[in-house]
Amino acid sequence: MKSESTLKRTVAFCGVGLLLASGQALADYAPLSIDSPYAFGDWGGNRSQLEQDGVQFQVNYTMESASNFSGGYNQSTSARYTDQWGFGTTLDLEKLLNWTDTQFQATVTSRNGQNLTDYINDPRSGGLSSVQEVWGRGQTWRLTQFWINKGFFDHTVEVKAGRVTVGEDFDSWPSKFQNLAFGGGQAGNWRGDRWYNWPVSQWGGRVKFNFTPEVFLQVGFYNQTPSNYDTGNGFRLDGSPTEGNLVPVELGWQPTLGADKLQGNYRAGFYYSSVKGDNYSSYSNGQYGEDNHSYGGYLLLQQQLFAMGGDNKRGLSIVAQGVMNDHKTSKTDNYQSLALVWTGPFNSRTEDEIGIGAARIHVNDDYSKMLRQTNRENGVNDYDNPTYLPIQSGSEYNYEIYYNAHVTNWMNLRPNLQYVASPGAISEVKDAFVGGITATINF
Known part of the structure; x- marks a missing residue:
């Protein structure tokens, strides 16, 4: 209420x-x-x-509600509601100030509500994915974007700098799935202590080289300040304490194929973080003997397979994603997903959309060994003991199907069904069956 x-x-x-x-x-x-x-x-x-x-305003609202019909750690039926407000403005500085090929963006966000995933997962360990992707990163107000982008040499080179989020430029695609495991920026979802996705911003930027209208290479440089995550720090701009920097590199190809100009979005990337983290394989007697830098890579393959009636705004697309993180410092060392998205499935509903996806999130074996060793050192082997550390081992699997109803040009409603197998990659937690609904409104 x-x-x-x-x-x-x-x-x-x-x-x-x-x-x-x-x-x-x-x-x-x-x-x-x-x-x-x-x-x-x-x-x-x-x-x-x-x-x-040259002045554009954005005021948008996203609501995600979810209820566990069965399963999960807390098996009593629960429903939770979370939302996000976004208030932004885009300025075309070429029109306003005669600055050639220059844009400015400012966005403030506010997240509110509760997360059903907290009830699905064992609270001693937490989970891996989330059945409400808009929840997380602190239920607070944030300055999410405050950047300027400048093009040079007839837009062959772009330079962007300010308060930015990594996923708005790298490993990006526009997803309508409610489960976190199917959106863009997956490299950051499984390495969130290094790669800060929306709505958490940091000082940084990127240089993008547009070799052709379809092929690009971009390099980013982002300050690593963990306090950016903290609730109440959404407008803290001093960048301290700085622990290091994240440097992602991405090669992209965005073709339009065939007579119907079918849209593609292919990205391959690598990231390196100068911030050191605990090496899980070096754990012994309650402490880690080594710390190491972090790194990883990712693939995003998105392609429209066919158009309906020659209209490339309608048709079936496939999306495949993969992430590989280092085995030394990352809790989740690899991830894969596959999704099909059918836009305009019916002649009477040309702007509706159907999506179905499956994802696998794997826990680093060395992390699992560390948990087992900690329990042995503490003399605890009973899962029901409050001091027992649940063993996250193997993989969590997420599945979702949704129908996006384009109600008006300013509102979409998106009911969905989700299935989470082995929540948190803990064998003792029962699989969860979840129903959800998303609403998006542009004011």
């Missing part, structure tokens, strides 16, 4: 503010028009005019 009342007050506040800013009661797109891309309409035509002049 508290979250619902907060939501209503926030929506009302945003609505009043935006309508006052328009200075007009009427709009080219009236508020709540199904054809408008924005729930609050076009502000009497002022919004479209501002975009033409």
Whole structure:
């Protein structure tokens, strides 16, 4: 009830503010028009005019609700609701200041709510994936983006710098899955102590070389400040204490194939972190004998397989992803997923979408050995003992199917079913069957 009342007050506040800013009661797109891309309409035509002049606003809301129908660590049926607000602006500085090929982006986010995954997993160990991807990284306000991007040599080279998130540029694709294991930025999901995905920002940037309209190479450099994760530090900008830097390198190919110009998105990347971490294989008598730098690689392969009726906005696409992390310092050493996404499956619903995916997240064997050795050293071997460390070993598997209903041009509703096998990669925790629903609204 508290979250619902907060939501209503926030929506009302945003609505009043935006309508006052328009200075007009009427709009080219009236508020709540199904054809408008924005729930609050076009502000009497002022919004479209501002975009033409180089000023674009984003106000969006994402809600994810989930309920465990059966299984999990806590097997009583539970439902949890979490959400994210985003408030942003994009400035075309070429139009505004005559700065050739230059853009500025500022975004503030707020996450709220509770996570059903906490009830699915053993609380002594936590889980691997999440059935509500929008939850996490602290339920707090954050300055998520504050960067400038400048193109040089007719956009052959791009330089971007400021407060950035790694996954907005590297290992990126636009996913509608509610389970965390199927979105973009998977390299950061399984190495989140080094690679900071949305909404956690850090000082950094990247240089991108566009060899052709389809082929690019980019290199990033990101400051590693763990306190960026902390609740209440969303606007802390001093970058201390700095522990090191993350450097990702990515080669990408984004072709349009065949007569139907079928869209592809192929990315291969490698990252290195100068921050050292415990070497799990060196664990003995309650301490680690070595620490090492971290590194890893990833693949993202996305391709539209066919178009429907010659319309490449409709059709079936396949997405395959893989991540490999070092075996010394990473808890999850490898990950794979495969997904199929069918856009516009019905002639009467050309903007709806169906998605189905399967993912595997594997726990580093050396991490599992460390847990077993810790239990032996503590003289605990009973899973039901509160001091026992549950053994995370092998893999957790996540499955999801969803239907995205394009209700209006500003709202989508997305019911889904998820199955989590071996939650947290702990054999004693029963598989969980979860139902969820996502709503996204652009104001």
